[in-house]
Amino acid sequence: MQTPKGAWTVAGMLFLYMLVNFADKAVVGLAAVPIMRELGLSPREYGLLGSSFFLLFSISGVLVGFAANRYSTRWIILLLATVWALAQFPMVGTVSFATLLICRVVLGAGEGPAGSVGLHAIYKWFPDEKRTIPTAILSQGAAVGVVVALPLLNMIIIHASWHWAFGTLGIVGLCWAFGWWLLGREGPIVDPPMPEAGALRVGYSRILLAPTFIGCVVACFGAYWALSLGLTWFTPFVVKALGFSQASAGFISTLPWLMGACTVMLSGWISQVLVARGVSSRAARAMLGCVPLIVGGLLVLAVPHVSDAAAKLALLVVGGGLTGPIYVVCAPMIAEFTPIAQRGAVIAIFGAIYTLAGIIAPYVSGSLIQGAATVLDGYQQGYMVSGSAQIIGGIAGLLLMWPARDRERIRQHRIATAPVGAVRGA
Template sequence: MAPTTLKSSSRASATPTPKGAWKMTFLLFLFMLVNFADKIVVGLAGVPIMTELNLDAGQFGLLGSAFFLLFSIAAIVVGFIVNKVPTRWVLLVLALIWAVAQFPMVGTVGFTTLLICRIILGAGEGPAASVAVHAVYKWFPDEKRAMPTAILSQGSAFGVILAVPALNWVIVNYSWHHAFGVLGVVGLVWSAAWLWLGREGPLGDIELAGVREQRVPYLQLLTSRTFVGCVASTFGAYWALSLGLTWFTPFLVKGLGFSQQQAGLISILPWIFGACVVLTTGWLSQMLMARGVSTRVARGVLGAMPLMIGGVLMAVTPHVDAASAKIALLVVGSGLCGSIYVVCPPMIGEFTPVAQRGAAIAIYGALYTLAGIIAPFVMGKMIQASGSLMDGYMAGYTVNAVIMVISGLLGMALLWPDTERARLQARQGAAPEFA
């Protein structure tokens, strides 16, 4: 018997894309759309919630952070589950949890109830992105995964672009309570559609049947240079994202003086720009790989460089006076972070055996989303501690800028996916299949 090896080089694959792959991609895009609509509603309704429940900035920051309290733990647990259980059923359970967690807010609630519901929602949403990516990778060979990954990432952007005007209209004309109820109904509708149309991709089984993979010890996977680089770089991007979800709309209303209706419209701008960044990154990455460019450049550099540029732009924000200039810098700076989400899951997939991919991507997601626990709370405390509201916001965004630049630099130094597989093979030598 020939020695067992890690999976063969992704670009050597000649596996065709199965029929129905793009239909499943679209359903998973809608899954991520609902996911981010659920995330954005607290930030969008931040001022009405703070007013009705009499919350200060520290309490509201805690509310934003509470969403991520069980986020990472749930992501890791479910990541190992999807190594054994079909993603079709896991996705259905997650979506049902989201829907059920929204309905208590339809009635009169206190801060504690809202906090608990957001913690439960976060536990249900923590595994979402990694499970969706793992599911879609069962429909596409490695060299064709950048664009589907970009489309899934667009679920987050369109979840905000479409949900913000609709939910803001509900908030302005009815109340923030009704906005939560609408999201609960939408979650149930997606669940019904997935139960009817959702299918498990065939390529995971084909890949496993085509080569008897070695199982790489998780310690080697999780301490590999590229895995660490993916976590470090995406951590900075997610810091910006979690601030956008929680604090951007309140900043527009309380910091810059816009009305709730105006702030709702402005709040979609980072996501529109981010959508363009993500789709461009996905297209450019696949084009470069098709031309033989290494994944170090086509994925690693392409993801890390925009993160650094975005951090530099965000650092300029406190030093401009015009509200329009501040908004533009925050929009472009945070939007450039989108590139890293497109390239990191495929990079991890390059050197991770198929049987371990679900858990590896989930652990990656669980680690970088720890930024979501810290960032909203830090911003709230900075606002409370500062002499003025604007000074507090600018201090918080400056911290964000520094973290983005450092994360981008770490990505540039550590993201070498095209050499990671060979390094792992060399460390294993000709050892038999790992348990």
């Protein structure tokens, strides 16, 4: 199937959409030290602030995901981006911990559906065999958003204040929303991935209990534990535990994302080439996502066993960067066996479950840091938990991800339960 005209314009806009999305997420971690100093926050309180972003993240992801099955993704995305932008402006003035907490909860509610709705939107522009690279591009928006935004936001924090870092993101968010209003369109691809009984729905339990779906959830939960830890605690680790300045931390904090950008694009390209050559999705997607996740976890577990600060950073940069491929491959695998009429909700449920790691990880690490004998010990204990989560997720994914089998099971179920004549007419 040919890619429709205008597909890459929409892909480019959605790339920028994810760029803004992750810059919004990352700013609180970048500004962690001045925020903790100004508001007098303990590590546990700051961990609660990091976790608060994810309080409504999953719930809104599911609700908006179901709405995406019925309503235009163009207008849903416009509404979400507007919420993100407006949630930043209260931080420009004097702010209390409670206000900051509420604004992060609202921002999380607006950003919870972002990834799943963006994927659902972009899959309306690209057929199945051409989805891996667009998925990687969407994921790249996250990495590039952090790499581009962190040095600029750090300059604002140093030379103005952390308050104006939030305000700048609000202005950028409104500009993107206006651009999307002008250029965003709904994709024309509506044919279901399975020709037999194409119009028929499947019980959600059958999809959500498919081994591949469960494997994707567990693997991405482990990866997202690492990501949420990076968003919240990496910059404070660099400044407070390793002794770097805030100015240096702005650059250092981009390194895991640069590594992630490289692994995401490389894995996306390799996966799409393999699928085009007829390699099974099990090999071209599942293994390509899970093996790097396991290797990355092993590298993170080695952090306490090296003494040099540069070596610790190198292990965290590479180990964290190797989580990226799992996000590229899981959504296309789930889309292989999900009816298109249910895809928006299923991808949203998938995202809502694995991002629960974001509620747990920042607070757990904050508690470990506060209770440890030394600051460095506390951070390293947090990273030991994170590395273990990566390894467990990667192993579970290797054991459970068999997309071709799940596709065939669901196809047979749809045929068996179809009304007489429905399959033939589909």
